[in-house]
Amino acid sequence: TGKAFRTRVEDLGLVHHRIPPRSPNHNSVCERFHGTVLREFYRPHFHRGRVENIDLLDRSLQAWLVDYNHHRPNHGDYMAGRTPVQVKKQLRRRIRQTAA
Known part of the structure; x- marks a missing residue:
């Protein structure tokens, strides 16, 4: 990745993970999410x-993302009706229990 990209990611306090080569299952999660955003937000x-107004579009997208992450249950095998925030909290608990 480029230096400017890495610097911006660090400035935002984010962690960038690269998927391993020849790992379509990792990429499919991203592609599925992009399709969900297209189907549920952009097209409507x-x-x-x-x-x-691009700022209004961005505010609308940010509101949709909050709803997606906190309120909208996901029904895949892994998510099993949980929201992304619920999954993240459960993973953090599991990591803390393992570390203790």
Whole structure:
């Protein structure tokens, strides 16, 4: 990855993980999420009309992401009706228990 990208990621306090080569299962999770954003946010949003203000579009997307992460249950085998925040909390608990 480029130096500017790494610097920006660090400035935002994020951790960037690269997926291993030839690992389509890792990539499929990202692709599925992008499809969900397209289907549930962008298409309905643009169907309602023309976007004149990119800041308003971004605020709407951020609100959708909060709802997705905190309130919308996911029904895949791994998620089993949990939200992403619930999964993250359970993983953190499990890591703390293992470390203790």
